[in-house]
Amino acid sequence: MLDPDETCPSFTRLSFHSAVVGTGLNVKLMLYTRKNRTCAQVINSTVFGNLNMTKKTTFIVHGFRPTGSPPVWMEDLVQGLLDVEDMNVVIVDWNRGATTVIYNHASSKTRKVANVLKEFIDQMLVKGASLDNIYIIGVSLGAHIAGFVGKMYNGQLGRITGLDPAGPLFNGRPPEDRLDPGDAQFVDVIHSDIDALGYREPLGNIDFYPNGGLDQPGCPKTILGGLKYFKCDHQRSVYLYLSSLRENCSITAYPCDSYRDYRNGKCVNCGIPQKESCPLLGYYADHWKEYLKQKNPPMTKAFFDTAEEKPYCIYHYFVDIITWNKNIRRGSITIKLKDKAGNITESKINHEPAIFQKYHQVSLLARFNQDLDKVATISLVFSTGSVIGPKYKLRVLRMKLRSLAHPERPQLCRYDLVLMENIENVFQPILCPKLQM
Template structure:
């Protein structure tokens, strides 16, 4: 059915032809291709989307080739760099408010090429992705059709649908999803980097990215309360820091109005964090694994520190591992996983579980626990201790692992009249999760502190 819909559109787009030529001889160095520049007048006079494709490989990593051929005037613009025997990564940008080219494309392409020997095809649809967001949304299926024509041509030159990995940013994620729909879910993989939320959250799965669009679909969510979508759309969905309010990004209650105006600045910090975290994962700075949980609050409360259940004990990992490292069959569907990151690149965090037990309390108490690793920012954790309970857990992000935590500080910060006075801790233990390295927790026992009093303990590391 999808291909029947596409067929009626195809005649418009057969101006795009693709030739793959692979040879032993290095082609002459062409002029480096770049994104279209779009002005307001050009946009208003536009009669077509003007989609073009830029190719980067390890042979021309620093100089993109234009990957099209004009069939009408026979002006060849095909490239000899494309190798149909290699996997192909397709990068699709999203909404461009003022028609500017996305500055992050080169960094993502380079990270992909360093990790794998692949073809990287960058889809430039800046011309149709600019200015009013609601009008841009009307274009995304047309862009997907044009890409589908290209992919269909490439399969005639030896590429397989399974060899294509689409990476879409924001609205580009839904473009990727519709390409997958046109190929009936036979593409190898789709990665959605904070898929766009406005005008898509309530959409039918046919009209947005969903798990049926490829053999494996993953999404990273970082701004689900404004520009990003808040619902799971893949086989596995990584919700970083709960999927909103990323560490190091300024808060603005006015952010939601900027989707229709050419004012970005700091308000898209959360939205673009998915891309930057993904690039850090590709660069191999550290592991970024997610924990399945019913909610972010449950995760922070230390109730989801294993990857049992739908993942058979293997935590899904951001990056290029097959199926994000998931070995379970059949693949889970729309599974939320949570992880914490730090405020600055490379955003890697170690998940530290704090486990403590107190003697019975008369009133609610509030304490602040601080983890200290020399040369790194401190991690502060505030805990409210309910009088009805004695055992408490919490998960926090720390820039270093358990073996590099030098000391722990504790302070009773309860208010004078409404909080518990003295607090007696039977024990405080900290450990790193998931427990993959078999490290014993660091524990301190029998601690008594009064209101406003600080306490600290230095660890002697044996890791």
């Protein structure tokens, strides 16, 4: 909290009472730069403060505020952006307008907020700023506000990022009434709540669907989770974006037609030599812009999974299994890795049964929360999922483990294993022969 003596402006803080009676629109622009990281300057079309017209300017536009409180993620986002680049960061505070218990009232003000931003950017352009250098990050309703601004400049803004663009009242609307890929030179979108508060269909040049865009791990599954149940999935898009501003976690996504195909390992060949690189989620997503130019239309859906808590990174491996059972076996595999220091990480590959046939290689995509550099032991459990009935064996001719993130790492093998159903088999792997594909 700020001392009463301090003159630093802060984000408008309103009460639930304000939300009930409703608030009239008033847009406040607050500038942060590396010169004033902790104390904002209120700016407008005639007062620009420390705004440097030659640098990138990133606008952050929040969404619906049903309780009137400031967004909890705002400070982290401002500081994270200033950490990665020397830029102007402008918070577009339209809390007086977004604060209402009636969502339609907030939604109806989105075009007016866009008009205020347009007037401000016009004055920036007069002072020598360039549209290429303007970047708008819009959260929920803010994503559509960003789209409306972009349309007024015929898609010439540098970039728009939509963080779980609002779905209600926007789903199924024509492009002129919502965010659209043509609203900026590059539009990237993270969809984290497509079955409730977010927008389901693609809206950008690249649309990221974490965990398929539905239930996010670590979020409450039932209404017993209280208010968090309603907003956790929706807000996850912001926290995933934030993780891209931290050095220790860059989330790789995989262009794919569906989440199911991604989970089945059908779309993970980007990133291997001679292929295009895989898109990165968040701030550095625009590195993928050049690959998109080769596509017609330049639109891609990308899928990935995350861990339950920050920094959310998941590390992908392939587990290749060749079996020699006479009969087909269907079931799931759980794999655990352990390093010399005793760190353990586990992956349950059970989203749908794998089909093991004699002398056929099955490649399963395993997802781990930790990336162990030197694996000392591996354990495998085979399960058919049936509680009653006979226990089966899976006769493994060869198991191979290979890292997707680090294809240069040696691949680990084990030969001639018999997995008794639901019994853990622990072993030390050996290096695979070099000639193996």
